[in-house]
Amino acid sequence: MLRVENHVVLGKIQRGRKVTIIVDGEKVEVFEGEMIAAALMASGKKVFRYTKKHGKPRGVYCGIGRCTDCIMTVNGIPNVRTCITPVEDGMVIKTQRGLGEWRSDTGDD
């Protein structure tokens, strides 16, 4: 279990209501308001995108929206900084390849 429920200093966490997001086609239950990166990390996902040139995996690096390592395609919009973007019910999130593609639809490739 990667979620820190009870904390010695911070106590028990009050999370938002349970919502469902679609990550690479799979339904994942997460908590409303938490950052996409945190929700994915809690579900065990570590690779958020693959680089354009060499196709190398990337994940969370700075966690505060500076480095853009954790960018993914969210609801069809590529290059979204997942560490500072909260999840919303029904969000469609995709592991991004390269610079991603601008698409108006949010369906599968």
Place this chain on the structure above:
Amino acid sequence: MIKTEIAVIGGGPAGLCAAIEGTKAGAKVLVIDENSKPGGQLFKQIHKFFGSREHQAGVRGFQIGEKLLEQSRELEIEVWLNSEVCGLDSDKNLWVVRDKKESIKVIAERVIIATGAVENSIYFPGWDLPGVMGAGAAQTMININRVLPGKKVLMVGSGNVGVIVSYQLLQAGAEVVAVVDAAPKLGGYGVHTAKVCRAGVPFYTSHTILKAWGSECVEGAVIVRLDNSWNPVTGSEKFLDVDTICIATGLTPLSELAWMAGCKFEFIPELGGHVPLHDRFMETTVSGIYVAGDISGIEEASTAMDEGRIAGVNAAASLGYIDDDKRKKMTEKLWKRLNSLRCGPFGEKRKSSKDRLLTFRGEA
């Protein structure tokens, strides 16, 4: 287009304190922050702060953050969240993008840049693998998002960030497999270092990370001993079974906007690299543009808050809200508080670097 008297860029400890002082003096203040919540990096700091009673020593960082937010609400300070300042010129025109859709020009009479800092990276084979992250990133994950980035962590760097985050990783339920530091001596405050030591975490001084191992993400790390000339000693490699590698090798001021506005800079490694020149009133070389907090040299939240107060007081005074006598008195008082924080083996070095920075404007 929107006009304001003082625009504060960044709603962290420095920015909030600047806004509070400016507002208390009577100025119209607008705080602009790109995050969805104010407080900057204060809320992930769950350890008790040092300093004196007026610095709220013994109070945890996030509790100080709550107090600042409460004060900001009481003063009805206008705070724009989800708002990125994408441009700033020397005439104090700001280009702001709100909620990623609305482009707004803000014309300010005074600007206080309190954008903070970003963590440094170090480069080794595999440093770009998922699982390698800033120590501050791991701290955000465990204390704000309440999610462990991994279960077995290698901490690179034994400075304050390294040992504080190591301890907080333990508190969150992770195992800290080792702390390595390339220097022959440990770099953090004794009280934090000792807590990690007492928890049984091995410290390796004169050691560095040689590589991160793994195909899709970190599956291990190799550390190596360094000789007196900081070169790896062949045969001293040691494999560590870790899934996360945290990098705590210092921070760099986030100074893009100050560069853009034409502020003069000086390179001072002890303060994190290029820092905007400023005087004792935190004003840069561009008239009416002030800096406070980590952008003016990497220190701590407690010093950032006092620098923010100095900037807020002086920006408001320059607009006529505080008379010169009072301004000087308030500034001197805050400087005394700053100097009391900049003492001891760590603080002295920062103080001398900060003093050196002031000499560039002939004000030591």
